[in-house]
Amino acid sequence: MRQYKVAIAGATGAVGREMMKVLEEREFPVRELVPLASERSEGQKLEFMGNEVVVRRLKPDSFAGVDIALFSPGAAVSREFAPHAARAGAVVIDNSSAFRMETDCPLVVPEVNPRDVELAVRQGGRRIIANPNCSTIQLVVVMKPLHDAAGLEKVIVSTYQSVSGAGQKGIDELQTQARTLFNMGELKAEKFPHRIAFNLLPEIGKDSGNGYTDEEMKLVNESRKILGLPDLAVSATCVRVPVFYCHSEAAHLFFKRPLAPEQAREVLRQAPGVKVIDDLKEHIYPMPLLGAGNDDTLVGRIRTDLSGPNGLALFVVSDNLRKGAATNAVQIAELLASEHADKLSARG
DSSP, X not given: OOOEEEEEETXXXXXXXXXXXXXXXXXXXXXXXXXXXXXXGTTOEEEETTEEEEOEEOOTTTTTTOXXXXXXXXXXXXXXXXXXXXXXXXXXXXXSSSSTTOTTSOBOOTTTOGGGGHHHHSTTOOOEEEOOOHHHHHHHHHHHHHHHHHOEEXXXXXXXXXXXXXXXXXXXXXXXXXXXHHTTOOOOOSSSSSOOTTXXXXXXXXXXXXXXXXXXXXXXXXXXXXXXXXXXXXXXXXXXXXXXXXXXXXXXXXXXXXXXXXXXXXXXXXXXXXXXXXXXXXXXXXXXXHHTTOOSEEEEEEEEOTTSTTEXXXXXXXXXXXXXXXHHHHHHXXXXXXXXXXXXXXXX
16 A cells, blocks of 8 residues: 655644554554654654654745645644645645635535546646635535425524634633632633633634625635635634533535425435434433544534525534544545545655
């Protein structure tokens, strides 16, 4: 089997560490792993496949001989260093928002639009593939098969996003605040604008200038691009909740043609990457407790939307660090290795 030299930029962050874990779990054919991070993490030792790997400082010349570069260091760093990796011959799979809406960079969820990968690796392609926002990924994995069945026209979605979506600092802040509250101590809010422990924050990301946050606009614009539906009506409200892992979404989908809940369940049972968990009488439905550490997108509470014709309401849960980030990126790498191996610069 052909093996690949794989770099991870942002290897010491929450998503970077999860990428290493997923590469190992899915037995991706890694010949050599190159963990890259900022100067303050240089020299740190990580474990991969039973061996110790040493973190190197991310520099423009870090990508010599690299076949696939998984990026999760943040948008500013990705904009600076991803082009260096591409010029060195690697194919970049970037988890930040840096390239998602650029027309020459495909935005890929393998269960939804795998063929778009070709745009990046064909002759003269930019060699950068964008990983969508975590909340977008789980939504489009569910919407695509339903769209194919009944023709999607409108989406209204409210998200309930875990603190791990804000990285390790978000996890630490919830943990610290919860302990502080139980011990009657003085609270500090640093990562989030208000206390997150036992609270909800209807603000994720910056103000986009139209009353929506940039997280909400990511859901709008990325869903349209991935599904190839530029005129799809989408409205989103994104809420940060005091949960460590998994994003949840209450989605209301409206279609051109009628789609009964029973039909939708059957469609979704056949959909790749989706697991239907839906029996309200038995209190069975998707929850973060069920989704954490799971690569499936869980969907339940599937019912007719009472507010308009041809509508469905449903609830979606997915692990934002796994399918929402690391697993989706590794799945794209698997697509490259299985269908576009000749386009990689592998030397193995």
